[in-house]
Amino acid sequence: MQRRIPLPTSLALLALILCTLAWRAHAAEPLPVAGRVDFIVGDVRFVDDARRTRTPVKGDTLLATETVVTGRSGEIHLDMEDGGYLAVRSNSSVRVKEFRAKGDAGDRSVLQLLVGSLRAFTGWIPRLSPKSYRIETLTATIGVRGTDHEPYFIPVGSDVGIPGTYDRVNEGSIFIETPEGTVDVVDRDRAGFAPFGKSSKPTLLDRVPNFFKGSINEKLLDGRHQKVLDQLEEKLNLRRSAPRPDSVPGTDAAGGSAIGVPDIPLPIVPPPILPGGGGGGVPGLPSTGIGATAVEPLPAAPPAPPAPPIADKPSASTPPPARPRDGRAVAGPRGIPETGQPSAKPQDDSAPKDRATQLQEQRLKELRDRETRYEIERERKLLRDLGRESDAEERAVKRNRERR
Numbered sequence: 001m002q003r004r005i006p007l008p009t010s011l012a013l014l015a016l017i018l019c020t021l022a023w024r025a026h027a028a029e030p031l032p033v034a035g036r037v038d039f040i041v042g043d044v045r046f047v048d049d050a051r052r053t054r055t056p057v058k059g060d061t062l063l064a065t066e067t068v069v070t071g072r073s074g075e076i077h078l079d080m081e082d083g084g085y086l087a088v089r090s091n092s093s094v095r096v097k098e099f100r101a102k103g104d105a106g107d108r109s110v111l112q113l114l115v116g117s118l119r120a121f122t123g124w125i126p127r128l129s130p131k132s133y134r135i136e137t138l139t140a141t142i143g144v145r146g147t148d149h150e151p152y153f154i155p156v157g158s159d160v161g162i163p164g165t166y167d168r169v170n171e172g173s174i175f176i177e178t179p180e181g182t183v184d185v186v187d188r189d190r191a192g193f194a195p196f197g198k199s200s201k202p203t204l205l206d207r208v209p210n211f212f213k214g215s216i217n218e219k220l221l222d223g224r225h226q227k228v229l230d231q232l233e234e235k236l237n238l239r240r241s242a243p244r245p246d247s248v249p250g251t252d253a254a255g256g257s258a259i260g261v262p263d264i265p266l267p268i269v270p271p272p273i274l275p276g277g278g279g280g281g282v283p284g285l286p287s288t289g290i291g292a293t294a295v296e297p298l299p300a301a302p303p304a305p306p307a308p309p310i311a312d313k314p315s316a317s318t319p320p321p322a323r324p325r326d327g328r329a330v331a332g333p334r335g336i337p338e339t340g341q342p343s344a345k346p347q348d349d350s351a352p353k354d355r356a357t358q359l360q361e362q363r364l365k366e367l368r369d370r371e372t373r374y375e376i377e378r379e380r381k382l383l384r385d386l387g388r389e390s391d392a393e394e395r396a397v398k399r400n401r402e403r404r
Helices: 007-027 224-241 350-403
Strands: 033-041 044-047 061-063 067-070 075-080 085-088 093-100 108-121 133-136 141-144 148-154 164-171 174-178 181-186 191-195
Touching: 067 075, 108 224, 141 148, 164 174, 174 191, 181 191
Parallel strands: 108 133
Antiparallel strands: 033 061, 033 075, 044 067, 067 093, 075 085, 085 108, 093 108, 108 148, 133 141, 141 174, 148 164, 164 191, 174 181
16 A cells, blocks of 8 residues: 655645755855955954954955954955955955945945045946945945045044045045935045034035055056956956856855845745656755655565464553452552452552652751851851951050050
8 A cells, every 4th residue: 555645745845845955055155255355465354243353365355244454554455356446555444244246237335444544446336336336434425436536534533634534536436425415526636525423514625635645555556447447348248157056046156146135046846756656856865755646665574473472461451350369359450449349548659759858858958057067167267367357456556565
């Protein structure tokens, strides 16, 4: 006789397996790559959201949600995954809040400038979707329209300049936005400023502040904007034509996927029914018969050898036969009176309870004895200390009398 699994049940089990596989694949999904180290000097650290720190070297990758922290002499230049270029200067901290670079309108780049300055040569993200690229600070949000610019954030208490968000434009244009207003256009060789304060609006400065001096490695950035523009179309076409494995949701060949959003959901499709009742199962997993309408019966086991006769034992549901003992019949199980026989005397359960109570009382007594001993020892120590203090006072008084 064959055992059959209902089709709805098999489909539900298959859906559960596929969802589990998708969850495991997504849980193990690596963070998207935001950029690769092209130049590094001095003290530079990458810090993830778990506060783990690593020291990068040339060729290492900067991942989404990581923070770049540079020391007094530190500086790092990064080739960004969207074809752009980023230079983080000394005494700065920049966090990659979001990053996605697949070559379509869903790409995003959100950087948080926590302190210090950077120089950014934008890639294809603001060209494909201008609203998807921004740099955030404590006082403002900076958007671009394809540019070479230098955001600078000065915190309160710094002696560099007036606290707030600055941005100098070398090529192209930017805008600075705050809850109080917006500077729509900051053109080439101009700078915008968003100060601290609830009633302060961003403004266009009359001149570029003096602290925009660049670094000793600024020559490495000469001609970088034109180089980015020359290679941008080629890199974008390569990214669009790169193969993307669809077997694992949320990943692509470039590693530039959005965090928390699987790209391609796994379809829930029942497996094919194989002849003979075997199930197709899930590719890559051992066949379990899930999804089949019938399961082949197991081969019959060989007959077991006859067991030796065993004396019948009394069942728990039936009273044992009465046996004569000293001329009297033995009563059946407790609680089941027998006709014509006296009821069995109920078993006394007080003995185990008494033993448990005795053990508990003994433990409580031991605890009380320990507490008592502790209190006694503490009192003795206190008395000894008081005695020593009294003796010391008496000796001091005696010495004073002798001196007098």
